[in-house]
Amino acid sequence: EFVRNELYPAFVDMIAWHARGTRYGIKVDSSGLLSSGEQGVQLTWMDAKVGGWVVTPRRGKPVEIQALWYNVLCIMENLAKQFGDQPSQKRYRNMATVASWSFNRLFWNDKAGCLYDVTNGAPPDSSIRPNQILAVSLPYSMLSPERAQAVVAKVQEHLLTPYGLRSLAPGDPQYRGRYTAGPSERDAAYHQGTVWPWLMGPFLTAYIKVNRGSEAARRQAAAWLGPLKDHLGDGGLGHISEILDGDAPQQPRGCIAQAWSVAEVLRAYVEDIQGRRPGSKAQAPSAKG
Incomplete structure (x- = not known):
């Protein structure tokens, strides 16, 4: 009753405002995808600025925002169905269908075999970044199994480290492998190669997902968490750092204790490796092989 009477109407209003337009240029455009951004304003988690210099400009349609938007539409369709709101159910289904079609048309980088990071009407940003992993890891994916597998493989090849995912592939001209020196130099490297442990969570989810939850995949995911377990004694005792250098x-670096670093690692371990989700029994991977 609380969800139906209190939360659902608020959710409907939020979706409506995003669709017709709100602050900072946020709106659904003719593609059915969510566009956002204004000059000098950073809206995504890659938000570093040095004075007036936007280090990672991502105006337009960032890939992870589209993945989140699609998931919101699918969740709203399910809620509308559950609450008998058939007009809204149909509306959200149609919005999700259009978004999915546009996403695959605009974001797939056929040459690289992965997703563009941002599209904005100009040539798309082909930087290999970890944001695309959310298009696989979230509950509802717009990608075919083949494309999802390709995204995970690309991220694993270029971005995976023992402690998380790099924020930019080392082969990129903008890559910065060390988070050192003064504030300006550190900000310039913040999302340009530094490793973010929180991204290990969605990566493990995506990896296990494209491997259909196999025991071998869950064992591999558990093994990948080994260095992070050891890291609990490196910076803040019992915690996981905010970032680490991209180069070995x-x-x-950064904060010695970061909430989302810990939260995402725990979530992936419990939900994906152990299989402990609401209404399910735990399936810890065996020690064999």
Whole structure:
């Protein structure tokens, strides 16, 4: 009753405002995807600025925002169905269908075999970044199994480290492998190669997902968490650092204790490796093989 009477109407209003337009240029455009951004304003988690310099400009349609938007539409369709709101159910289904079609048309980088990071009407940003992993890891994906597998493979090849995912592939001209020196130099490297442990969570979810939850995949995911377990004694005792250097050996940098670093690692371990989700029994991977 609380969800139906209190939360659902608020959710409907939020979706409506995003669709017709709100602050900072946020709106659904003719593609059915969510566009956002204004000059000098950073809206995504890659938000570093040095004075007036936007280090990672992502105006337009960032890939992870589209993945989140699609998931919102699918969740709203399910809620509308559950609450007998048939007009809204149909509306959200249609919005999700259009978004999915546009996403695959605009974001798939056929040459690289992965997703563009941002599209904005100009040539799309082909930087290999970890944001695309959310298009696989979230509950509802717009990608075919083949494309999802390709995204995970590309991220694993270029971005995976023992402590998380790099924020930019090392082969990129903008890559910065060390988070050192003064504030300006550190901000310039913040999302340009530094490793973010929180991204290990969605990566493990995506990896296990494209491997259909196999025991071998869950064992591999558990093994990948080994260095992060050891890291609990490196920076803040019992915690996971905010970031680490992109280049080996990855030295802890930034905050010595970061909530989402811990939260995402725990979530992936419990939900994906152990299989402990609401209404399910735990399926811890065996020690074999």
